[in-house]
Amino acid sequence: GAGVSQSPSNKVTEKGKDVELRCDPISGHTALYWYRQSLGQGLEFLIYFQGNSAPDKSGLPSDRFSAERTGGSVSTLTIQRTQQEDSAVYLCASSLGWLSSRSYNEQFFGPGTRLTVL
Amino acid sequence: KQEVTQIPAALSVPEGENLVLNCSFTDSAIYNLQWFRQDPGKGLTSLLLIQSSQREQTSGRLNASLDKSSGRSTLYIAASQPGDSATYLCASREGGADGLTFGKGTHLIIQP
Numbered sequence: 001g002a003g004v005s006q007s008p009s010n011k012v013t014e015k016g017k018d019v020e021l022r023c024d025p026i027s028g029h030t031a032l033y034w035y036r037q038s039l040g041q042g043l044e045f046l047i048y049f050q051g052n053s054a055p056d057k058s059g060l061p062s063d064r065f066s067a068e069r070t071g072g073s074v075s076t077l078t079i080q081r082t083q084q085e086d087s088a089v090y091l092c093a094s095s096l097g098w099l100s101s102r103s104y105n106e107q108f109f110g111p112g113t114r115l116t117v118l
Numbered sequence: 119k120q121e122v123t124q125i126p127a128a129l130s131v132p133e134g135e136n137l138v139l140n141c142s143f144t145d146s147a148i149y150n151l152q153w154f155r156q157d158p159g160k161g162l163t164s165l166l167l168i169q170s171s172q173r174e175q176t177s178g179r180l181n182a183s184l185d186k187s188s189g190r191s192t193l194y195i196a197a198s199q200p201g202d203s204a205t206y207l208c209a210s211r212e213g214g215a216d217g218l219t220f221g222k223g224t225h226l227i228i229q230p
Contacts, residue, residue: 035218091162111161
């Protein structure tokens with residue numbers, strides 16, 4: 001596609017419900033990243049995929065958060081038993097890959113999913 | 119742990135002025151530094167990417183510089199326009215890190 005797409009654009013849910021956020025990266029990009037943007041915390045990195053593999057999940061805020069990527073393309077971020085502090089904008093980014101050459105490192109962001117937990 | 123600081127937090131200037139946004143980082147062992155703009159309610163738009171071996175990058179009216187030894191980067195905007203109004207974010211990628219570390223941004227308003 002022309003850019004990174006995310007769905008839904010907005011999600012309102014009740015505390016305790018599970019939610020699933022989707023990211024479709026730029027075609028051909030092997031690296032995919034999830035970030036969270038909240039008023040108090042700014043932008044924080046959550047998890048990175050190279051292909052379908054996520055080498056380090058320590059950036060996920062709690063064990064209620066999980067992420068997967070299949071087919072080296074679409075990724076889903078799942079939040080179980082949502083809490084009010086999970087309310088934020090969840091941003092996805094992709095890049096060509098992780099190499100030392102210039103063009104591979106630039107990250108391109110999607111429009112985000114605004115999650116509101118009531 | 120890397121810390122990225124952006125000064126000023128907010129800036130309002132008349133149209134046509136040249137301006138400089140500042141970004142500082144505590145860990146100089148970075149792979150690259152990227153500048154973004156974010157419009158209200160939108161995602162991030164990449165403006166410039168500077169590799170650790172580079173000192174500056176230019177795109178149109180924008181020029182970004184990088185001084186690793188002092189832990190500083192600047193974004194220079196020439197002949198500012200009302201359409202430049204946005205929040206500008208800088209982010210670094212350090213050795214051993216997978217994601218970017220962001221500053222809290224500079225909220226820029228260009229007055230017509």
